[in-house]
Amino acid sequence: MSMSDWNIVTRSMRSRLFSSVVTVLSVAIAVGLVTLLVSMRNAGENSFKRGTGNVQMLISKEPGPLPSVLNSMFYAEAPGNPITWAQYLELKRSYPFAWTVPTQLGDSYQDAPVMSTDASFFESFQPAQGVEWVVGSGRHFDAPFEIVLGSDAASRLGLGLGDTVALEHGAPRTQGGHTHDEFSFEVVGVLEATGTAHDRAMFTSLESSWILHAHDRREAIFGHGIVTTIDDLIDEDMKITAVYASLGERKAALVQVLSALRRDPDWTVANPSDTVGGLFSIVSNIDQVLLAMTIAVMLSSGVSILLALYNSMEQRRKQIAVIRVLGASRKRVFGMVLTESAIIGLLGGVVGIVLAICCGMLVTSVLAQRVGIVVEPALPLDGYLFIVLASVALSCVAGAIPAVVAYRTSVVRALRPSM
């Protein structure tokens, strides 16, 4: 193989291996940060939107749509304002819903929230758009004191079919909650993962939850040792905390129903997808600060390219002069230095994206394990390509000054024997 500009450029980089590697790494870290931030931001919003499933309206008596969505769909806290069963039935009758799912939150087992609901939760509600519930083992609950586990709850708590648990009053990590020791729940099913917050929850029937709380009420009246069954329930015991609702394909009616419900001071109604979008627009300011900081890191990596190449110019003046004597034009020498910058940008871009993907996988795994939300920090191929090209372009801009120095190198001065 004959010598080429490429040989000279790559050999020059190899002869300054440490400096070249450090420069490539500084670009890679900057590119990795930008890529991770952009991909995580999109993935976070998508993941939250995905977690709202096919619910068009979330109806509750919470102080506002955001706490309503965070509490009743993402299990942030136990909702505090109950809806009576009679109010729920009235609501159902008043609007042309395709389906409604009554839900009640207020109990937990260790750090897993327990959602009380009915069969419609598994039949009508999709945890993510187009994703149906799949029972991994066992079956759905169909009698009081049967409980079904989300996939993450099952693996984290180490529970399986046939195990029994006693629920605690209050949301997970609530101080001062008591355990409903009188009632033991049997695990009858474990659900497949859905990639939503529901994976870390446990599900039981509304009747089960109502009986627990009716028992607390009756114990206060009749003392310890009483037995409470479904027959002991009164209207006061039958409460829920939120209603998942959808008008199905009747999208035209959605705006009317939403505005009618919003006018009613008794209800808080949220379009979960819009509410999550609103939440992300609030945090986008922080995002922009982070993005600005990351761009600053990117620019500083550009400066490090400039410095690395500029400093190397001093020791390379002689090499440049020799190449010029051998017949290389100024433009060709300029091109060689720019090629070196572009290689640094390209390598930094590719390594940065690999770093971002690896870190993204780590974050995905941690979030899935700890929060039960699947965040997939991926960009389209075009996005990755754009980032690599931007890295190459920035590197070329940074390399322009050293390239000009190379272009203007005085051959006569550089070849003068040093005294």
Place this chain on the structure above:
Amino acid sequence: MSEAKTHNALQISGLTHRYTAGQTPVIDIAELAVRPGEQLVLTGSSGSGKSTLLHLIAGLMDPAEGSVRIDGTDIHSLHGHARDRFRGRAIGMVFQTHHLLHGFSAEENVMAALMFSDIPRGSHRARARTLLDTLGIPTPTQRVEKLSVGQQQRVAIARALACDPVLVLADEPTASLDPENADVALDLLQQACRSSGAALLCVTHDRRFIDRFDLAEHLNAPHEQLQAALEDA
């Protein structure tokens, strides 16, 4: 006889050069010619402008007046890329400190010169190896910084002759060598130029070598020129 053969390898006419306008010219040569294959030694004390003259001949500097023709082409009439290409093909240069490309092997140094020539790329390696072999470098793949000073000088000579130049410019080629090695190096340079048919212009401050060349010229430093003028008056 072809037209190319009628040109001198080097023809200098009315060449003057000043470092600063208005000063006494550091170079002032009315006429100087070196025929193809001829070998000229140019002596002069330090500061007499020997290296400057080589830079002018190689087209690395522009003169105040006059012309430098290499094989019939006025190198200063060429500009930019064209001059660089012409220099690469028509002129070989050997320096006092060799100026080899460190980090590259001996053959890569020779091939670096061939990069800028019209010689087919496929033949570069073989050509470099043949030249190095002729000049007594048995390990062409060894990095130049690992070679002895004498061997580095040979690589530098091979590089200067790689593109079959019409003229080789040697700037103090023996200055960094001891007397014994200086003799050997100069022998080698002269022999290599004779074999390839290239004319040789060697500048040196060492007058011991004058007899070994076909032609010898002496360059006076500006203060020597002034002294001579005063004596003539």
